[in-house]
Amino acid sequence: MWKSLELARSELRLELTLACGQSFRWRETAEGHWTGVMRGRVWTLTQIDNRLWYYVYENHRDFTHRKWTKKDCEPETKHKVHVKAEAHACSDGEKLLNDYFQLNINLEELYKDWGERDAHFKKLAETFSGVRMLRQDPIECLFTFICTSNNHISRIQGMVERLCHTLGNKLCQLDETSYHDFPSLSTLAESNVEACLRGLGFGYRAKFLQQSAKTILDSHGPHWLTGLRNVPYHEARNALRTLSGVGTKVADCVCLMSLDKPEAVPVDTHVWQIAKRDYKFVSCHGQKTITDKLHKDIGDFFRNLWGPYAGWAQSVLFCSDLKKFKNLKQRPAIQNLKREIKCEEDTDKEIVQRKQIKRENTKRKRDN
Missing domain, CATH: 1.10.340.30 (Hypothetical protein; domain 2)
Known part of the structure; x- marks a missing residue:
């Protein structure tokens, strides 16, 4: 069963933290899904919006990789009151994740402090946000x-x-x-x-x-x-x-x-x-x-x-x-380019639609 905890991507980005050479036990087994061994258990982790989702596999049994789908959050949605009442009690999995990713440390505040101290760091901070230090065995x-x-x-x-x-x-x-x-x-x-x-x-x-x-x-x-x-x-x-x-x-x-x-x-x-x-x-x-x-x-x-x-x-x-x-540094420009291309495509479609409407109106007038 998938479980989750609230966590902004500015506080943790799995694709950077798990692949930057701190730990060598994690693999991206599906797009945005990271599977690895931590604290003697096998986990799959993924991030959706401002939530960290995790799946812990049972020992000594065969499974297929679990990929998160929207259905996985339905039980939580159906039992909102119950979940809210139990929010103060962390599950065992959540405790392990809090310890492993050191989630008690406010990373946004650290980034802000480093950016004020260091202009070069500030230039990189937005693109490379959410890089946390792991607390490994x-x-x-x-x-x-x-x-x-x-x-x-x-x-x-x-x-x-x-x-x-x-x-x-x-x-x-x-x-x-x-x-x-x-x-x-x-x-x-x-x-x-x-x-x-x-x-x-x-x-x-x-x-x-x-x-x-x-x-x-x-x-x-x-x-x-x-x-x-x-x-x-x-x-x-x-x-x-x-x-x-x-x-x-x-x-x-x-x-x-x-x-x-x-x-x-x-x-x-x-x-x-x-x-x-x-x-x-x-x-x-x-x-x-x-x-x-x-x-x-x-x-x-x-x-x-x-x-x-x-x-x-x-x-x-x-x-x-x-x-x-290295391609992360180019993402904003690529995203802007995609937006520009989309705008151009939308404009082209509008022109085609207007010409089509004009042709249809002309044909109606001829027929009448």
């Missing part, structure tokens, strides 16, 4: 981002899918696609995992995944990662960097996207180019590669510019610079 986020080293989004998606399909528990099958949960720490720490992942095309990353899982379990315990949510940003980042395959950028991604550290600004060559090109950032040391010092300098620059949620603001710029979204 720390284990999934960490081991996913270890896979991102020297990689690109589409290839990372394939690697994560193979990882989950091979080592994760099966949740359900939709049409011909099976969905699996993310592997547990104990599974990733097993001695044969490295060889298994090398066979799946993970290369040198296979060793990092197995070693990091083993280090966490042997030295810290299974709840250590989640506990890093309760320590200061720099302490959490330094702790993560003790793990195999975790450098400053990966540590910042995990801090920002799963450990409640909104001030974390992940810096890679892409972000460095944005800093140089759009903000005329020049390192006083003139590095040609990203050192820890340069990473800190760029992060501090953006934190001073955007404030305590600098990591959220940086994700908007990162999203706006991705090739897959």
Whole structure:
């Protein structure tokens, strides 16, 4: 059964938030419908006007993908009084969505603040509104981002899918696609995992995944990662960097996207180019590669510019610079062009209609 919650698109746009490289578990399975795994469940999400609709699939059964139709809102319409009376009590699904998308944070207010601080951000804000930071499971986020080293989004998606399909528990099958949960720490720490992942095309990353899982379990315990949510940003980042395959950028991604550290600004060559090109950032040391010092300098620059949620603001710029979204910048012009074409078509139709009426009137006069 489809359920929904009220949510403006300025507060969340699925097509940007789920496809900009934060999470690699979501696919657009139908136009405007996103299906993926979150919190051990399989979901389909879509947005209609100012509502976020969601469908949660049952475990261990076969289904077809559920596409939202107008009929899905009829039960809510028929029982408006009952729904209103129960509005104060969030469903389990709604609680999970609120936590995952951090809906307690007013994104419109943040955009307004960033736009007042930064003229360049303000130019992009309308086209790239609704980009939220996800609050992912720390284990999934960490081991996913270890896979991102020297990689690109589409290839990372394939690697994560193979990882989950091979080592994760099966949740359900939709049409011909099976969905699996993310592997547990104990599974990733097993001695044969490295060889298994090398066979799946993970290369040198296979060793990092197995070693990091083993280090966490042997030295810290299974709840250590989640506990890093309760320590200061720099302490959490330094702790993560003790793990195999975790450098400053990966540590910042995990801090920002799963450990409640909104001030974390992940810096890679892409972000460095944005800093140089759009903000005329020049390192006083003139590095040609990203050192820890340069990473800190760029992060501090953006934190001073955007404030305590600098990591959220940086994700908007990162999203706006991705090739897959370049056509978004052209949409207003395209929409205007379509309106102009439609106006021209309407005008042409009117001319044809007037000529037709004139011919018919002339014919009537002749006949009379």
